[in-house]
Amino acid sequence: MEIGEVRHYSFFWIIYYISQIVKEALAVLVSAPVGLAKEKTTAERAGDLFDIYGNSIIRLAYSYLHNMSDAEDILQETLIRYIESAPVFLNKIHEKAWMLHVAANQSKNRIKYNKVRESDELMEELVAEEREDLAFVWEAVKQLPEKYREAVHLFYQEGYSTAEIAKILNRKETTVRSDLSRGREKLKEILKEAYDFE
Amino acid sequence: MNKYQQIMDQIEVTEDMRSRILSNIEERPSPSPVVIWFSKYGAIAACVAVIIGSFMIFRWIPDRISSFGKTEIPEEGVVVASAPELTEKTGIIIKDIEPIAEKADKTSYQVYPSNLVEIIYEIDGDTVRLRKSEGRKELFENIAKYPEAEKLLFNQTDTTIRGLEGKYYVAEWTDKTYSYAMEFEAGKSKDEIENLVSDIMKPSAADLEAINSGIEYPREDEYRDSYEYAVVKAPHGHSVYGFGSADHMGSSYTVLDGERVLMLADRNGYTCVIVLSQNKGRWINSNYLVPEEDAAEDTLESELGKTEKESESLKPELIKPSASDLEAINSGIEYPREDEYRDSYEYAVVKAPHGHSVYGFGSADHMGSSYTVLDGERVLMLADRNGYTCVIVLSQNKGRWINSNYLVPEEDVAEGTP
Numbered sequence: 136m137e138i139g140e141v142r143h144y145s146f147f148w149i150i151y152y153i154s155q156i157v158k159e160a161l162a163v164l165v166s167a168p169v170g171l172a173k174e175k176t177t178a179e180r181a182g183d184l185f186d187i188y189g190n191s192i193i194r195l196a197y198s199y200l201h202n203m204s205d206a207e208d209i210l211q212e213t214l215i216r217y218i219e220s221a222p223v224f225l226n227k228i229h230e231k232a233w234m235l236h237v238a239a240n241q242s243k244n245r246i247k248y249n250k251v252r253e254s255d256e257l258m259e260e261l262v263a264e265e266r267e268d269l270a271f272v273w274e275a276v277k278q279l280p281e282k283y284r285e286a287v288h289l290f291y292q293e294g295y296s297t298a299e300i301a302k303i304l305n306r307k308e309t310t311v312r313s314d315l316s317r318g319r320e321k322l323k324e325i326l327k328e329a330y331d332f333e
Numbered sequence: 334m335n336k337y338q339q340i341m342d343q344i345e346v347t348e349d350m351r352s353r354i355l356s357n358i359e360e361r362p363s364p365s366p367v368v369i370w371f372s373k374y375g376a377i378a379a380c381v382a383v384i385i386g387s388f389m390i391f392r393w394i395p396d397r398i399s400s401f402g403k404t405e406i407p408e409e410g411v412v413v414a415s416a417p418e419l420t421e422k423t424g425i426i427i428k429d430i431e432p433i434a435e436k437a438d439k440t441s442y443q444v445y446p447s448n449l450v451e452i453i454y455e456i457d458g459d460t461v462r463l464r465k466s467e468g469r470k471e472l473f474e475n476i477a478k479y480p481e482a483e484k485l486l487f488n489q490t491d492t493t494i495r496g497l498e499g500k501y502y503v504a505e506w507t508d509k510t511y512s513y514a515m516e517f518e519a520g521k522s523k524d525e526i527e528n529l530v531s532d533i534m535k536p537s538a539a540d541l542e543a544i545n546s547g548i549e550y551p552r553e554d555e556y557r558d559s560y561e562y563a564v565v566k567a568p569h570g571h572s573v574y575g576f577g578s579a580d581h582m583g584s585s586y587t588v589l590d591g592e593r594v595l596m597l598a599d600r601n602g603y604t605c606v607i608v609l610s611q612n613k614g615r616w617i618n619s620n621y622l623v624p625e626e627d628a629a630e631d632t633l634e635s636e637l638g639k640t641e642k643e644s645e646s647l648k649p650e651l652i653k654p655s656a657s658d659l660e661a662i663n664s665g666i667e668y669p670r671e672d673e674y675r676d677s678y679e680y681a682v683v684k685a686p687h688g689h690s691v692y693g694f695g696s697a698d699h700m701g702s703s704y705t706v707l708d709g710e711r712v713l714m715l716a717d718r719n720g721y722t723c724v725i726v727l728s729q730n731k732g733r734w735i736n737s738n739y740l741v742p743e744e745d746v747a748e749g750t751p
Contacts (some may be wrong), residue, residue: 178359189346
């Protein structure tokens with residue numbers, strides 16, 4: 136089974152090479168994210184990111200902002216930031232960490248500089264579903280200072296280690312550990328028997 | 334799933350939200366409309382030129398395209414110097430088949446335009462080819478000339494081997510991303526092919542990345558030169574912790590006694606492994622891993638009558654937890670400072686002053702949270718501060734600070750026992 140047996144494909148490959156050269160030349164000349172220079176449109180890329188990271192981002196944003204509308208805004212801003220800066224990552228883990236890092240910063244900026252809406256759809260839903268046990272826990276988490284809450288969210292919801300949380304939040308790992316530990320202590324004080332943040 | 338996760342599960346993106354956000358992103362003003370115009374039209378023009386060009390050539394030379402589409406192999410590949418260079422050029426991770434590469438008279442490496450990579454070994458007049466390409470496809474043409482096809486499971490890899498009169502000449506298999514194929518001009522037996530397929534499919538360092546669950550990857554210099562299978566030997570015969578990192582023990586996962594793992598890298602007394610049944614990367618205390626060959630020998634030795642005493646003498650080294658284990662099994666206790674850890678850890682027994690129980694605290698300094706630790710409990714002493722000892726209470730598998738006066742080293746207890 137020699138490779139030479141398939142010599143009759145040579146013309147196809149000449150065309151293939153030509154098309155690749157033209158494509159790469161255009162990619163160099165053209166900087167806009169459309170056409171041959173990029174394989175997917177902006178909306179398609181945003182759609183992919185939304186499908187992969189949407190839930191993680193909106194949950195993180197909600198943990199800061201406590202309402203869906205603001206959390207949705209953060210999700211949108213995070214996707215836009217990704218598309219505009221087109222960062223390159225070694226793998227999906229780093230990509231996700233970057234998205235959460237941006238979402239966390241955007242959320243904190245919003246709290247600092249904008250008026251945040253006061254509805255809490257999650258609490259309403261828990262109450263409507265008669266999940267008082269969960270509503271009690273959510274109320275306790277909401278009471279935590281922001282720095283404890285973000286560590287608790289990334290640790291218990293996203294399963295990150297303290298080292299990874301430190302990278303995402305741009306803090307020292309020892310600080311994250313201490314925030315997490317103090318967050319737990321506070322939750323323990325409030326929740327007592329209902330505490331399950333082991 | 335803890336309550337917090339149950340709460341967060343209530344928050345989900347919706348289809349409405351998706352279309353709203355995507356439409357907002359699409360409608361936002363473009364930063365450089367002139368360039369977009371150029372690129373759009375340039376791209377379209379290029380496409381039209383290529384399509385017309387291709388069409389004309391195919392029309393003029395119809396006999397040359399009669400069998401287009403049957404194979405992935407173009408006429409000529411680009412020859413490179415090594416397997417890593419193949420990976421560098423294509424992004425496809427491929428490594429030499431070590432048992433063959435060692436004996437080969439000549440080895441060549443080629444990459445083809447369809448992102449297919451190939452390694453060819455020539456050994457004593459025989460030729461062995463390994464091909465790999467993205468997607469599911471046939472990588473060798475003319476496989477129909479081998480009428481005997483058999484599907485076999487080689488080390489968790491479904492493989493089709495094709496041959497004639499008891500000898501097999503082609504092996505094909507796929508994983509989630511790639512198609513693989515090998516061709517043996519002189520033919521091979523099933524066993525020989527099984528060994529080769531197992532060797533090729535042995536996870537590479539980079540595979541860890543694909544199957545990880547957010548674990549920290551080893552550094553390049555930490556990877557072993559060759560990977561070996563091992564068996565988990567849990568100290569109490571139940572399970573050990575598999576961590577997300579060798580340094581920071583934050584996330585932990587249960588890995589059962591007897592689990593088969595592939596050892597990839599080492600750091601600070603921890604080994605980065607792939608837990609085969611879970612297909613996940615984890616860092617496990619190296620003391621709990623026994624190379625598969627040794628495990629087999631151990632079993633044989635015990636069958637041959639190794640004494641109970643001999644076995645017992647091996648236990649303490651195996652079950653001694655590291656300082657960092659404390660972090661994984663804590664319940665929010667304060668960790669000792671680095672300088673407070675003992676040089677070596679010892680077992681002790683709790684001697685409660687009234688014979689019932691003592692308090693185990695969350696911290697040596699702040700006695701806020703307290704837990705009951707019963708008289709007679711076995712603990713492992715890790716660190717000391719201000720008359721308190723940080724221990725792991727073995728029956729609870731929790732870290733606690735206990736008044737040092739209530740702890741008696743295990744040896745002393747044994748000596749004091751009539």
